[in-house]
Structure formats: C-alpha cells, structure tokens
Amino acid sequence: EDKVVQSPLSLVVHEGDTVTLNCSYEVTNFRSLLWYKQEKKAPTFLFMLTSSGIEKKSGRLSSILDKKELFSILNITATQTGDSAVYLCAVANAGGTSYGKLTFGQGTILTVHP
Amino acid sequence: DTEVTQTPKHLVMGMTNKKSLKCEQHMGHRAMYWYKQKAKKPPELMFVYSYEKLSINESVPSRFSPECPNSSLLNLHLHALQPEDSALYLCASSQAVAVSETQYFGPGTRLLVL
Numbered sequence: 001e002d003k004v005v006q007s008p009l010s011l012v013v014h015e016g017d018t019v020t021l022n023c024s025y026e027v028t029n030f031r032s033l034l035w036y037k038q039e040k041k042a043p044t045f046l047f048m049l050t051s052s053g054i055e056k057k058s059g060r061l062s063s064i065l066d067k068k069e070l071f072s073i074l075n076i077t078a079t080q081t082g083d084s085a086v087y088l089c090a091v092a093n094a095g096g097t098s099y100g101k102l103t104f105g106q107g108t109i110l111t112v113h114p
Numbered sequence: 115d116t117e118v119t120q121t122p123k124h125l126v127m128g129m130t131n132k133k134s135l136k137c138e139q140h141m142g143h144r145a146m147y148w149y150k151q152k153a154k155k156p157p158e159l160m161f162v163y164s165y166e167k168l169s170i171n172e173s174v175p176s177r178f179s180p181e182c183p184n185s186s187l188l189n190l191h192l193h194a195l196q197p198e199d200s201a202l203y204l205c206a207s208s209q210a211v212a213v214s215e216t217q218y219f220g221p222g223t224r225l226l227v228l
Contacts, residue, residue, distance in 0.1 A: 032215055042118075042204065042219040043157070088156055092215035100145065100211035101170060104156035 002027045006089050006105035014113050017079050021087050021108045024071040029095030033065055033072050034102065036088040043088055046074070079112045086110075117141075118220035120205050126226045129195060135223045137188040137205030143218075145211045146188040148180060149204040151222070157204055163188060164211045195227045 003026045013019055025033065032050045036043035047056045049065035049072060056063050060079075065072045076083055086109050090102040118139045127133050137146065145164050149157035162170035163182040177199075179191040188205055202224050206217040 034216065036219075041202070041221045045216055045218060048216050090156075100162060100164070100208070100215055101159055102215065102217060104158075107156055 002091065002093060002101075002103040004089055004091050004103050004105035006087075006108050008108060009106065010109040010111070012111045012113065013079055015080055017112075018075065018077045019079060019110065021074040021076075021089075021110070022071060023073070023089030023105055025089075025091045025103075025105075026070065027091050027093060027103070029093055030067070031092040031094035034090045034092065035063055035072075035074050036090065038086045038088055038107070039084075046087075076110075079110075081112050081114055084110055084112045118205055118207055118218055120203075120220035120223050122223055123221065124224050124226075126228065127192065127195065128228055129197075131195075132191070132193045134192065135190040135203055135205075135225075137190075137207075137220055138186055139207040139218075139220075140186055141207065141218070142185075143207035143209055144185055145208045146182060147206040147208075147217060148188070148190050149206065149219075151202040151204055153201075161190075162211065169211065192225075195225075197227050200225055200227045 007022045034048045035046040047063045052067040060077045063074045086107040088107045089105040093101045121136045148160040151157045160174045161180045166182045181189040202222045204222045205220040208217045
C-alpha cells in the first residue's frame with residue numbers, strides 16, 4: 001500500500017522565519033510528487049515534482065525532490081501570516097488500476113504569528 | 115482559468131433523504147475526481163472518472179453513486195447516508211489521468227448528516 005508521511009505535523013513560527021516541511025513516501029509505481037496548500041476549503045496547487053534535484057520556485061516558496069532517498073522538502077522563506085495553512089504532500093501513482101491516483105500525507109499545520 | 119465549482123456549499127440532510135452534489139469545470143479536463151475529507155485529515159479518494167467513464171472506485175459504499183453526464187460535469191448522488199458520512203466533499207479535475215496528475219480542486223461541499 002502506498003504511504004506518504006509528513007513532518008512535522010504542526011509548526012508555529014513568527015513572521016520572517018524560514019520553515020522547512022518534510023515529506024517522505026513509499027509508492028510502488030512513483031510518477032510525481034505534488035504539494036498543495038489548504039486554508040479553509042479547497043487545496044490549492046503549489047508544485048509538481050518529477051525529477052530529482054531540480055528545485056522549483058514560486059516567490060518565497062521552493063521545493064525539491066530526492067527520488068533516491070524518497071523524500072521532498074518544501075521551504076518557505078520570510079514567512080507571513082498569510083502562509084498559515086495546512087500543507088499537503090501527495091504522490092501520484094503510475095501503475096495499473098491506480099494510475100493517476102493521488103495518495104496524500106496527513107498534512108503539516110503551519111501557524112505564523114505576527 | 116483553473117476554476118472548479120461545486121454546489122451546494124453546505125448541505126444538511128437526514129438519513130432518509132436523497133440529495134446530489136454537483137461539480138463543474140470548463141478547463142477542458144477529461145479526468146474528474148471525488149474526494150472525502152474529514153476534519154484534520156487529508157482528502158481520501160472516492161472515485162475517478164476518465165473520459166466520462168468510471169476508472170477507479172475506492173470501495174465506496176453504494177449509498178454514494180457518482181455520475182458523469184458529460185466531460186464538464188460530475189455529480190455525486192447521496193441516499194440513505196449515515197452520520198459518519200458527514201465531511202467535506204471535494205471535487206477535482208485534471209487534464210487527463212494519462213497526461214497530467216496536477217489536480218485542481220473545487221471549494222467543496224460541507225455535508226452534515228443528521
């Protein structure tokens with residue numbers, strides 16, 4: 001069974017801090033890893049990673065994948081209160097009847113205080 | 115435009131009621147998904163439709179009945195639900211299961227079963 005584990009489960013920081021969120025996975029047929037941000041309702045897409053060692057960046061957020069060690073990190077620099085959310089990591093399966101299925105981790109709850 | 119819309123936003127129903135959740139996207143996506151999300155838990159996949167055909171059913175009880183009338187619409191028919199079915203129901207879409215696994219989520223329907 002596919003498994004995605006995120007750490008830490010929750011994190012409290014102050015504005016301006018830098019945070020690193022972790023995601024490790026065990027998937028039978030890995031296709032890609034995705035990061036989402038979920039505030040009140042819908043998860044919003046942040047990054048999709050398919051290749052090891054290539055950093056993806058969007059403003060203050062960046063992410064990288066290590067397919068050998070089976071993990072990814074999401075970095076947020078100069079955090080703001082608007083970054084407070086649940087950050088979800090998900091892995092896409094490339095095999096058989098599970099093709100296209102996303103398996104989510106349990107999420108990291110990030111709280112940024114002013 | 116990466117918008118997926120869902121109606122209604124909130125729904126309260128009794129255990130003997132029949133209701134439907136609706137999801138719509140106009141991005142030309144050919145894969146659509148239903149997820150169930152309980153409080154403080156990640157989304158759990160329920161169904162996947164690919165080119166209007168059901169491709170994944172994650173052993174969901176028959177009181178949940180999905181329908182994909184055309185490539186833009188996805189319904190979830192509810193009948194004889196239980197209180198434990200109360201959750202946020204999220205719809206998502208992607209270009210196609212075989213093309214892109216970046217799924218875009220709708221805002222969800224918050225369901226309460228009394």
